[in-house]
Amino acid sequence: MTDLYKDPAQSIEARVDDLLARMSLEEKIGQMHSVWLFLNENGQHTTRSDQFTGSSDQDTLKDMLNTGLGQITRPLGTRTVEPAAGVRALNSLQKYLVEETRLGIPVMSHEECLSGLMISGATLFPSALSFGATWNPELVERVGDAIGAELRMIGCHQGLAPVLDVARDSRWGRTEETFGEDPYLTGVLATRYVRGLQGEKRDVLATLKHYAGHSASEGGRNHAPVHMGWRELNDTFLLPFEMAVKLGNAGSVMPAYHDIDNEPVHASKHLLTKVLRDDWGFDGIVVADYVGVSLLYQHHGIATDTAEAAALSFNAGLDVELPGNDCAKDLKLAIERGQISLDKVDEVVRRVLTEKFRIGLFEKPYTDDAAIELRSDAAVQVAREVAEQSVVILDNNGVLPLDDRAKVAVIGPTADDPLALLGDYSFPVHLIHNEETDDVATVVTPRAGLEAALGDGRVVYARGCNILDERKAGAPVFPGDVDDSTSLQQASPLSSRLDMIPEAVAAAEAADVAIVCVGDLSGIFQTGTVGEGSDVDTLELPGVQQQLLDAVVATGKPVIVVVISGRPYNLGGLEDKIAAQVWAFFAGQEGGTALASVLTGAIEPSGRLTLSVPRSVGAAPYFYNHAFKSSGTPIARHFGSRYPFGHGLAYTDFEFANLELEADTVDIESGDVRLSFEIRNTGKRDGVAVPQLYVRDELASVVRPVKELKAFGRVSLKAGETARVTFSVPSDMLSFTGPEGTRIVEPGFFTLMVGASSGDIRLTGRVEGTGARRTLPKDWRMESTCEFETIATSAQAVAATGV
Structure with a gap:
């Protein structure tokens, strides 16, 4: 007779009861x-x-x-x-x-x-x-x-x-x-x-x-x-x-x-x-x-x-x-x-x-070793799409997309290092802590991606500097290894070599444009410059990367800085002197292909920051949804962000217009804030807009942020095309944790801000929440929606008016 807990026809509760009763x-x-x-x-x-x-x-x-x-x-x-x-x-x-x-x-x-x-x-x-x-x-x-x-x-x-x-x-x-x-x-x-x-x-x-x-x-x-x-x-x-x-x-x-x-x-x-x-x-x-x-x-x-x-x-x-x-x-x-x-x-x-x-583990405890298909074409395609859609253009004076005739110098310690495109919990990087290695041949570096897109004859490469001269296991010290770590002196593992910079300068001088790839090497417990246990006290580029960047910018050639990193970095005041700045994060095995596609214009850039870049380490911690008084009194000079949450440029421009509220009041018991507006692609290229809705509670029983993201969307628009975008935000999402420690919604006025980023607000409105203050139930409505429909192209608009 089969033991009850082994019988899949029985309920899970009955099987657990039976098995638990048998256990020592x-x-x-x-x-x-x-x-x-x-x-x-x-x-x-x-x-x-x-x-x-x-x-x-x-x-x-x-x-x-x-x-x-x-x-x-x-x-x-x-x-x-x-x-x-x-x-x-x-x-x-x-x-x-x-x-x-x-x-x-x-x-x-x-x-x-x-x-x-x-x-x-x-x-x-x-x-x-x-x-x-x-x-x-x-x-x-x-x-x-x-x-x-x-x-x-x-x-x-x-x-x-x-x-x-x-x-x-x-x-x-x-x-x-x-x-x-x-x-x-x-x-x-x-x-x-x-x-x-x-x-x-x-x-x-x-x-x-x-x-x-x-x-x-x-x-x-x-x-x-x-x-x-x-x-x-x-x-x-x-x-x-x-x-x-x-x-x-x-x-x-x-x-x-x-x-x-x-x-x-x-x-x-x-x-x-x-x-x-x-x-x-x-x-x-x-x-x-x-x-x-x-x-x-x-x-x-x-x-x-x-x-x-x-x-x-x-x-x-x-x-x-x-x-x-x-x-x-x-x-x-x-x-x-x-x-x-x-x-x-x-x-x-x-x-x-x-x-x-x-999960059916008792019925299917074994796995078919002949049915393994890792790194399938479909999985790699998804990885590539993420890499493409995550590239963020922070600044661009017109140098991007790249001229299809330009000779390009690809420079920097992250330009041709496969490990530089991988995060701390990717397998090859994680192995460094165990002093092991793994094959990274499938990782396409920026150099390889650009050579494939432009041709070898148009790309010249120079490393310029190292971030770390040696990748090795073992943090200097873990808590508990010494009685008192406060006086511990730890030497920096960062490279101080400057001997490769002249070659990088020569490469830039021989090219029409220089792409300088800087940033991080990820790794746990200080096997890298970012990652678990790899914390820092500065937002300056690690090692001598700033010196490399200074020297390349001094050539006078247009410089595109590509930051491949796990945290924001400042560029030592060069933000106004470079031609473009691009953030590519750790983009995985398809990172170089994706970056090249965006820089050449084969793929339209659509990435937007989800981290504000603090003006300096003195502003840290900085985040866009701060309290009004976070900037200090008077406002501290180091406060704020040149590139705030939500920021990112396209190769075209978008115009926001005609904000309409479905109603200027919302029932805070069960209503929705519904608003719509138009986005028009006013440029000559197709592009992707990422409209964002921020809300500010004007008067509350506790201190509230200056703004909070409540809705967003991705809207693909052809050149000259216009779309009507509608956001619907449940009134529950106007809630916060009140004086008694429970999540509540209060009546009152809310400022609505629609923009291209948290720092680029294009349209504003105001809605009044009506009704009695309420405590939210367990299953409160937690997610907004975004819908859009194309309403006209520039050609259609001209035809309609007969001009």
């Missing part, structure tokens, strides 16, 4: 953690041994596997493994757990997938900042769908993305992992990524991270404390998570490393249970950030040992410790001490088992 305490604890192994096809698996995971001998590992396991950590993404061989090794582990352990509970597999599945051979997508710069939710959903397909091919059940941190301080290294500085745009794009990755069945779980406020760390430093009250946390940093949970049905959430007002998030019952599950209705699993549970006793100092740290986290709402079992293995001791109850253990394990049954 050791088997339950096994479901509450992961293990990080080097898997082998012959079943001779070994434990990865490092500062994250410690080490285990073979006998200990066998005992651990015999009791079952919640998850396996990055089975294909830890080191370079041929995908089919990696799947066979994963199947061998799964076979042991399913067929040779007492209860046969299969294991879930997770991998990183922030900028594509992070394993050898997978598609190398652009960074999240590139996703954001497209302002294209439909395209971001296609990205999620493509990455989700690759996850499924290798038997992965959970992807550790997307990052929903709202960027606040460009000094923070993980800025590159974010969609940008606006909570609403982040929420919309993250929701679409989640929908694409998970699919309708949610058979692969997206993981929302880093929950929450991680990007507002003290001084922009990794893991540093966060100082803010509940209202700011809820309105800015929790909003994207709430949207992705409620609108995207996200399957997993990962808490962040930091503490907020001295409470570490991994031990916050308020955030992990009250807000996430009780208030929002989240029904998935909460997984720890790597060693986040351990930090409760190692760094935060709120637990005496591993057992208490585990009890604090699981009582708060954690379900699975990642990446190993540093703390979960001592849960029996915590139970004996009375620090956690058996009922709580059952509650946690119930959630883990429910997810395993729901």
